[in-house]
Amino acid sequence: MTTCNECTNFFPIEDDSSQGDCVQRVVDPKQAYYKAKPVATDAEASKCDQFKKK
Amino acid sequence: MAMVAAKQKELKQHEKDQEWWWVAEKTRSNRLDYLRKAVWKKGAVGGAYNPGIKIDIERPLLFTEGWKENDRDPQMLRKAKALANVLEKKTIFITDQAQLVGYGGSLPHTLQWFIEGASIINEEVYNDAGSIPEPKEESLKVMAELNDYWGGQTSIDRLGRVLAPEDLVKFMSGVIGWGVPSSAYGYAGKDYEYILTGKRGFEDIIEEINNRLDEAEKKTSGNPGPDILPLYDKMLNWEAMQIILEACINHAKRYARLARIIAENFESDPKRKEELLRISETCMQVPAKPPRNLQESFQLGHFIQVFTRHEAHEGSMSCRPDYYHGPYYDKSVNIDKSLIKEEAHDLIGEFMIRTYEIGLFAPRWAREGIQGITGTWVWTMGGVNKDGSDACNDLTIAFMQAARLVRVSNPTFAFRWHPKVKDEVMRECFECIRHGLGYPSMRNDPILIKNAMYWHGHPIEEARTWVHQACMSPCPTTKHGFQPMRMASATANTAKMIEYALSNGFDRVVQMQMGPKTGDPRKFKDFEELFQAWVSQMEWLMNILVRTVNLGRVKDPELFGRPFLSAISERSVESGIDVVSPIGERGNCWVTFFTWVENVDSLAAVKKLVFDKKKYTMDELITALEAEWEGYEEMRLDFVKNAPKWGNDDDYVDDIMVRCLREVARHSHEIKCPSGNNWPALPENVSGNIHYSSLVGALPNGRRLGDALYDGGISPGPGLDKKGPTAVLKSCSKFDHVKDGRAFLLNQRLSPTQLAGEKGYKLWSAYMKTWADLGLDHVQFNMVDDKTLRAAQKDPEKYAELIVRVAGYSAHFVDISRKTQDNIIQRTIVGL
Numbered sequence: 028m029t030t031c032n033e034c035t036n037f038f039p040i041e042d043d044s045s046q047g048d049c050v051q052r053v054v055d056p057k058q059a060y061y062k063a064k065p066v067a068t069d070a071e072a073s074k075c076d077q078f079k080k081k
Numbered sequence: 082m083a084m085v086a087a088k089q090k091e092l093k094q095h096e097k098d099q100e101w102w103w104v105a106e107k108t109r110s111n112r113l114d115y116l117r118k119a120v121w122k123k124g125a126v127g128g129a130y131n132p133g134i135k136i137d138i139e140r141p142l143l144f145t146e147g148w149k150e151n152d153r154d155p156q157m158l159r160k161a162k163a164l165a166n167v168l169e170k171k172t173i174f175i176t177d178q179a180q181l182v183g184y185g186g187s188l189p190h191t192l193q194w195f196i197e198g199a200s201i202i203n204e205e206v207y208n209d210a211g212s213i214p215e216p217k218e219e220s221l222k223v224m225a226e227l228n229d230y231w232g233g234q235t236s237i238d239r240l241g242r243v244l245a246p247e248d249l250v251k252f253m254s255g256v257i258g259w260g261v262p263s264s265a266y267g268y269a270g271k272d273y274e275y276i277l278t279g280k281r282g283f284e285d286i287i288e289e290i291n292n293r294l295d296e297a298e299k300k301t302s303g304n305p306g307p308d309i310l311p312l313y314d315k316m317l318n319w320e321a322m323q324i325i326l327e328a329c330i331n332h333a334k335r336y337a338r339l340a341r342i343i344a345e346n347f348e349s350d351p352k353r354k355e356e357l358l359r360i361s362e363t364c365m366q367v368p369a370k371p372p373r374n375l376q377e378s379f380q381l382g383h384f385i386q387v388f389t390r391h392e393a394h395e396g397s398m399s400c401r402p403d404y405y406h407g408p409y410y411d412k413s414v415n416i417d418k419s420l421i422k423e424e425a426h427d428l429i430g431e432f433m434i435r436t437y438e439i440g441l442f443a444p445r446w447a448r449e450g451i452q453g454i455t456g457t458w459v460w461t462m463g464g465v466n467k468d469g470s471d472a473c474n475d476l477t478i479a480f481m482q483a484a485r486l487v488r489v490s491n492p493t494f495a496f497r498w499h500p501k502v503k504d505e506v507m508r509e510c511f512e513c514i515r516h517g518l519g520y521p522s523m524r525n526d527p528i529l530i531k532n533a534m535y536w537h538g539h540p541i542e543e544a545r546t547w548v549h550q551a552c553m554s555p556c557p558t559t560k561h562g563f564q565p566m567r568m569a570s571a572t573a574n575t576a577k578m579i580e581y582a583l584s585n586g587f588d589r590v591v592q593m594q595m596g597p598k599t600g601d602p603r604k605f606k607d608f609e610e611l612f613q614a615w616v617s618q619m620e621w622l623m624n625i626l627v628r629t630v631n632l633g634r635v636k637d638p639e640l641f642g643r644p645f646l647s648a649i650s651e652r653s654v655e656s657g658i659d660v661v662s663p664i665g666e667r668g669n670c671w672v673t674f675f676t677w678v679e680n681v682d683s684l685a686a687v688k689k690l691v692f693d694k695k696k697y698t699m700d701e702l703i704t705a706l707e708a709e710w711e712g713y714e715e716m717r718l719d720f721v722k723n724a725p726k727w728g729n730d731d732d733y734v735d736d737i738m739v740r741c742l743r744e745v746a747r748h749s750h751e752i753k754c755p756s757g758n759n760w761p762a763l764p765e766n767v768s769g770n771i772h773y774s775s776l777v778g779a780l781p782n783g784r785r786l787g788d789a790l791y792d793g794g795i796s797p798g799p800g801l802d803k804k805g806p807t808a809v810l811k812s813c814s815k816f817d818h819v820k821d822g823r824a825f826l827l828n829q830r831l832s833p834t835q836l837a838g839e840k841g842y843k844l845w846s847a848y849m850k851t852w853a854d855l856g857l858d859h860v861q862f863n864m865v866d867d868k869t870l871r872a873a874q875k876d877p878e879k880y881a882e883l884i885v886r887v888a889g890y891s892a893h894f895v896d897i898s899r900k901t902q903d904n905i906i907q908r909t910i911v912g913l
Contacts, residue, residue: 038342048335050342053174056133058119058189061347062174063339 029073031066035081044068051077099833099869101516102488102882109486110423112178113430117487119176121190123440123455124491125448127898130192135214136206136442137191140391141227143167144196155314157659161321161644164391165328173335175343180356180428181380181435182336182364183387192440195394196227197641198265199237203228205444212442236263236641240633248625254591256776257577258626259446259769262568262633264641264661268397268551269389270563270669275651277382277405282370283326289654290319290326297657315657322648329388329645330369337364375420378409379432385649386436392645394441396451397551397567398458398492401558402432403477410476422479429476429483437489450772452901453892454491457767461548463506464497464526469545471501481509485516488882490891494521495549497529498853507849511842514862515833519886522861523849529555529858531819536749536761537669552890553765553824553859554671560651564669565660566637571630571760573622574769576676576777576790579683582614583706586621589778590786596621603700608688615684616744623672623745627752627760630670635755637661668758671823672749676773676790677764678727678798681741682782685734686724702781709779709786721783728797730808735815738795742821749822765826766793768887771901789904792887794826794859799907806911807851814855828886830863830908844913861886863905870894870906 031037031049039047048063072078088107095103106114122131147166151159172187185193191214194206206212207224214220232238240263241249251257260266275281297312297319337360344357359376366373367381368388382402389395413420420428441455451457462480466472484494496510510521533544533555543562550556556564577596581588586596599614637643638659646660647653653660690696697716705713725734742762749761770790778786782798791798795813802809806829813827836845852860863886873880877895885894885905894902 038346040338048338048342050339050346052347053188055190057121058115058176060174060176060189061339061343062172062188063335063342064172065170065335 028071029078030068031070031072031075032068033080034072034075035079036077037066037068039068049077099517099837101485102880104516105486105488105882109430110427112427113434113486115178116176116431116434117489119189120434120438121440122896123192123438124453124892124896125443126453126896128445128448128452130209130212132211133190134212134440135191136194136209136212136224137186137188138194138214138220138223139171139187140167141194141196142223143170145227145230148197155317156639157642157644157647158317158321158324160392160642161324161328164645165324167391168328168332173339175336175339175357175360178353179431180360180376181383181431182340182360183380183383183435184438185387185390186440189438192442193390193394194442195265196231197235198263198394199261200228200232200235201237202266202442202444203231203235206442209442236265236637237261239640240636243636244629244632248629251593251595251625252629254588254593254595255446256588256591257574257595257622258572259450259574259772260568260572262630264393264566264568264637264643266394266396266568268399268567269393269395269565269643269646270399270548270550270556270567271385271389271558271646272560272563272650272652273401273405273548273558274546275560276385276649279371279408283330283368283648284370286648286654287323287326290323290648293654293657294319312657318644318647318657318659321644322654325644326648329384332388333364333368333384337361340364372409374417375406375409375413375425376428378406379428382406383432383435386439388645390439390441392643393641394443396441396456397549398436398456398460399548399550399556399558401461401464401546401548403462403474403480404464404472407474407476410479411474415475425479426483426486429479430487433483433487433489433492436492446772449898450767450769451890452768452771452887452898453896454890456491457552457890458492459495459549459552459890460492462494462496462521463499463502464547465499465501465530465545467542467545471499471503473502473506477506478509481513481521484513484518484520488518488884490519490884490893490896493519493891495524496521497524497526497547498849499526500853507846508842511845514831514845514864515836515841517833517863517865517884519861519863519884519891522859522886523852525818525853525856525858528818528856529824532823532858533557535819536759536823537667538758539667550669552767553826554669554763555824556669561665561667562669563650564666565643565646565650566634567670568630568633571626571670572673572675572769573626574676574773574777575619575622575674576679576773576780578615578618578622579680579780580778581618582611583703583781584778586618589707590776603703605699608684608692611687612684612740615680615741619745620748623748623752623760623762626672627754631755634661634663663755666756668754668756670754670758670760671763672760674762674764675766675769676777678738678791678795679777679780679782679784681727681734681738682724682798682801683780684737684741685726686720686781686783688737689724689733690720706779706781710783717783717785720781724782726782726798726801727795728802728809728812729804730811735812738812739816739821742816746821761823763823763825764794765824766791767890768897768901771898771904774900789900792904792908793828796826796828799904802911806848806913809911810851810855810857813857818856818858824858827857827860828863828908829860830910832910832912833864833866835912836864848913863908866910867906870902874899874902
């Protein structure tokens, strides 16, 4: 199973190995930004279209 | 060199042509230009959101998840846990070039949706087809499930079950007032003296709460007695406040972390890396601890607004940014010199842009009533310190300068003028007006301080702290003086007073008996009979709205709950009671009076043409009004042209205005808020004159059903002020701006040509002196000519940053409906 912690967008939380942030770059019609969403380290990632293996 | 010269020449030409929006674009820094253009505009245009704006489903989902998990907790604790779940798990973002962070929605183009507020609004959200996020089918499925869960459980659903049925039906008709009586949707003041004076951060408040909890726990483990019984609920409320404050601190740390991740992993520009690390440091400092510099102070101020808007749809932003952030500006720019002025302007401009980008889903009637913006963010500037000395500082000036660069319609400024304001500050105010921002509006500080003391008994030092609670009404920022819940539903469509006086209380538009039966108007024998009928309708309308709002207020802690607002309010942290409870608040209520001057002009018209000149009978007039003037055009024009109109220094009609206001003031002392304080009236309109145009029938001032109503407050009807601006001021000076009401909005439209240059400033200063000497409390200006406005109607893309003053707020001209645009163009340009 592919999990989030195998992705280049995944950044683990230093004092909680079970959690991390999924950080992605977005360019919309008005602005560019980085967004972050908390994810579990072992969350299922095989259906994620943003997944990029480390 | 040649390019620089060409740019200068271009700039000078724009200045000459008074195309201030181009001057701003070419003058502001690259960063401000980027951030200004990066904003997804959330204001509705003609009632509809712009393409690309989407509802944010994350908050309702995460809130509901947290709400369901804690179903055994009492209201405030359950709410705090649900909000903490949102703050912990929602998506956050940092925009390129930004130095301040924090947004209510999950992504820049999203609107916040407060699912626990009102089912009627939840249904509107579901049916707002253009705003449903992709994939639509999936989103609609999720939204339907959420709406099904919350149906019958929202704050307004539950309040509806305790309101008197007749009051509920009439209130919900939509013709007599607007807003909903819940703090889910309202205008909350803040206890800034507690949270923004640099004395404490959220960690300090948590410690205060811990101490109170310890004390309470000792008592509840000791001797039983009636005095310890209230402590059980208080301990749960204190726990709620702790939970939400910790959640807020952790939420800020999420931004700190993201900024660091971007700096270390994605950003290659060394300057931007440094900025990101500074953002990280800032968010580790605030809101946990007090700020140390201007960036941290602004970030704390912005976080307070973001967190409070995670909790409720706050439709106003009562704040005094130059006063509370001024010492940090002084520190960063003048003392430490860690910022040069241009860098400070970037921060100030961005601070305004972060407010401009706020997006809250509003029901259609609210979007039509407040067009082009998402809330009335009226920032209070200037004024005096608690000791009465001038409070204007370098940041006051810097805000005015930054405003001319970023040209956002919202926030707008309202300047507290007093006799000791320095000329350099007045010049900055004038430049903003001259640049066509429509702000600052000018407020007469000595008058309004006396007003706050007169109506609500605020001590003078507290009254001097006042900020605009919404568009117009003063509110202190102190422990017992600030008002945490002001519901827009204390807003009356007052043209109904005269309409019902002439229809025996029957509303022809909704075909319902709304007001009391005050007699068949065809049988009125003299003006006094009509006037007494009007007084009865006035009392009824004020009563029904205030009854509803009073009940909503006292039930709110049980039905909605404000753990975050409580946690940043001294009286709540001290008492352990939800801050929305009226306990401990002095009271600061008012009833907004939309569509007010129609009453006066209509009464004057009937008095003149029916009772004095006896040109028509009451029977003839009522017949014509019931036909909505159709087939009676000649008669209608007689009532338009040959009856005296307000704003022309004519005692015939001005005396009627005074008499009407004094009847209202009398009744304002008779009706009380839950704190036992008065309910004065405040005539102003936002764009209610357009929203209500199809809901108010024909009137004796010559208005037909469907015609726009007058534009606001005590402003004369468009084009009806024929005797010049001094006559308008003189009319407005005939009543007492302290005792005859809460405040009185006055729109004036000035000529940009006449007010060019130093001569223009001197003319305006002389006008302002007259205004102040006559004791008026408010005036606001549009300074843009008809040619520019018509050109903007034709080519809106070229005029994206053209701003107009609508009523108690400004909007970009291209963001308001055609009807509102035409109404503004109709306003008389006064020559000073």
